[in-house]
Amino acid sequence: MAVIKKLEENFSDLSPQRELVYEDGNAKVIRFYLKEGQEIKPHRSPSSVFITVLKGSLTFTSEEGEETLGEGATIFYKPQELHGFRALKDSIVEATISPNPTAKRVNL
Numbered sequence: 001m002a003v004i005k006k007l008e009e010n011f012s013d014l015s016p017q018r019e020l021v022y023e024d025g026n027a028k029v030i031r032f033y034l035k036e037g038q039e040i041k042p043h044r045s046p047s048s049v050f051i052t053v054l055k056g057s058l059t060f061t062s063e064e065g066e067e068t069l070g071e072g073a074t075i076f077y078k079p080q081e082l083h084g085f086r087a088l089k090d091s092i093v094e095a096t097i098s099p100n101p102t103a104k105r106v107n108l
Contacts, residue, residue, distance in 0.1 A: 007054060011035050011090060027098040034058070034087035042084035047097045049077040056091025060084070 005021045010033045021029040031054075032040060042061045051060070052074045059068050060075050061084040068088065069075060077083040085093065 007092065009033065009092070016040060021094065023100060023102075025100060027096055028100045028102065030095045030097070032085075032093050032095065034085075034091050034093075036087050036089045036091075039086035040084050042082050044080050044082055045077070045097060045101060046079055047099055047101050048079055049081075049083060050096045050098075051075050051077075051083075051085070052094050054092040054094055057088040058085045058091050058093065059088060061086075 003022055010017050010019060010031075012033070013035060016035075016038045017033040019031045019033070021031055023029070034040075034056075053069050053071050055071060057068065057070045059066050061082065062075075062077065063082050067075070075083075
């Protein structure tokens with residue numbers, strides 16, 4: 001059965017918000033809701049990470065430096081590559097992480 005997840009605005013003035021959109025043994029999809037100035041600090045993942053800007057504008061950090069992207073843009077990170085982002089205005093991004101680094105904890 002298809003899973004439908006409509007885009008909602010789930011912002012908080014206190015911190016970036018995370019919403020698990022979908023998860024199975026192959027991938028995990030997370031939406032991040034960031035108010036202007038909020039950030040997800042640079043970090044590394046054992047998986048490939050694909051991030052699409054659904055709304056807003058953000059500065060993305062990578063091994064090569066910083067890149068500003070707006071709505072509709074996608075950025076790809078290889079496993080163990082440094083990545084993070086900061087909202088230049090209220091923004092929503094969707095991250096697909098594959099393979100799912102927490103698959104062993106998921107009931108399949």
